[in-house]
Amino acid sequence: MGDSTALLELEGLSLPAAGLGALDLRLMPGEVVALLGAGSGAALAVLAGQARAVAGRVRLPAGPPGLLPPPAALFRNRSVLENLAPALATWPAAERSSRAARLLAQTGLEGQEGKRPSQLSPAQQLRLCLARALAPAPRLLLLDDPLAGLDPTPRRGLALAWRGLFRRLGLTVLLTTPEAMEAMALADRILVLEDGEVVQEGPPQALYEAPATAFVAGLVGENNRLPGTVLALEEDMARVKLDCGPELEARLADAGGPGSRCIVAVRPEKVAVAAMSAEELGEGAVPAALREVVFLGPEIRLVLEIGTGGVLVARRPPGGRLPRPGGPAAVAWDGYAAFAYREPPMILLRGG
Structure with a gap:
């Protein structure tokens, strides 16, 4: 000491x-x-x-x-x-x-x-x-x-x-x-x-x-948790194929190498939502469908679907143009604001 x-x-x-x-x-x-x-x-x-x-x-x-x-x-x-x-x-x-x-x-x-x-x-x-x-x-x-x-x-x-x-x-x-x-x-x-x-x-x-693990990320704030598989690593970034379909980049945390299972975590306030197509929003954007809008006073909570069955939550201040349910929508975020974590092991419960 x-x-x-x-x-x-x-x-x-x-x-x-x-x-x-x-x-x-x-x-x-x-x-x-x-x-x-x-x-x-x-x-x-x-x-x-x-x-x-x-x-x-x-x-x-x-x-x-x-x-x-x-x-x-x-x-x-x-x-x-x-x-x-x-x-x-x-x-x-x-x-x-x-x-x-x-x-x-x-x-x-x-x-x-x-x-x-x-x-x-x-x-x-x-x-x-x-x-x-x-x-x-x-x-x-x-x-x-x-x-x-x-x-x-x-x-x-x-x-x-x-x-x-x-x-x-x-x-x-x-x-x-x-x-x-x-x-x-x-x-x-x-x-x-x-x-x-x-x-x-x-x-x-x-x-x-910059949470070091998926556990820390979930403990200190709300996170979107998108399961996927690591495709490639380049310096401090990982290319990930999400189970719901899209491919994207995320900052490498403790995820493994190519072929390993991972969780991509991104905080809702880091997700940009636009009432336009992914092509119009630009490189890295992902097509989305708006499913729910919840007004919470100082913020609006948006629930969107990406790919096949992927659920994503975004938060933004009230006001501004929102996508219409069924209308064109896209989401995007800075790859450095998302993190690729190793997927926690599955715990099997056996009956007695």
Whole structure:
């Protein structure tokens, strides 16, 4: 190990019974890192002292981490201020009142001091949990699926609010979440785990725009997945014959050589749709038939058929000219925006 500036270093941390293979991680001051995928919760359980690793080393020069308590741990018959009091016990008595006021302001609970948890919304209860976790001023904060239980809209809003708070306060945070969009909203860096092993790590944009495997591509956002066979490789590009008929180029990820099965993945927002023939749209365009248009407010979702039975989803802002069902249509995308991945092995289920 040996990086004395890191607030947390993990080397080969393993807990196979809980799905964690071998995790290496170095967390720097002020960094917010998310673990995404199976086994991530086991890592936090080890760091929180709730589980014991089978193998590996942990270095925590910053001292014990702060933990986010669940809403169930709040004192139901005490006010917001009274809930904060035990967490402020390490502060000098003369500073506790000002410290509590500052925490409530930072977490958006100003004016709620006298309320009990039952009088707070679920999102406000989580804000109070965060205030309690921050009260002792830990140098490292652990958050295990911190926004669980919230409906999608308040969950998204609280994730963005906490993102700003973490950065304003310069907090160092290690978190887990099953929601990829939440991880991208909160974290500076994401580690994606598959079968307990890290398969890719990096900033959110890098994982979204250049996923290393089909698993990562599907985990961090919606993807069209078009099965096919690799025809040829040229430098970093693959020529693929799709099962539904068309031939196209895709950026080579982990697909094999000519003759191997693959999946071509392309994100819906990368697909251009035009109300014209493929010949008119230009080189690389594929004939399509519009099957469904779904209005979703800030975007329109188009479901198209390509080749024989191939289904493709495109997303675009409202407005503009759309193909008519049954009328001429074509789709196209930059070959570098699509990725050729090895086809996952088929799992056969046998009856007993």
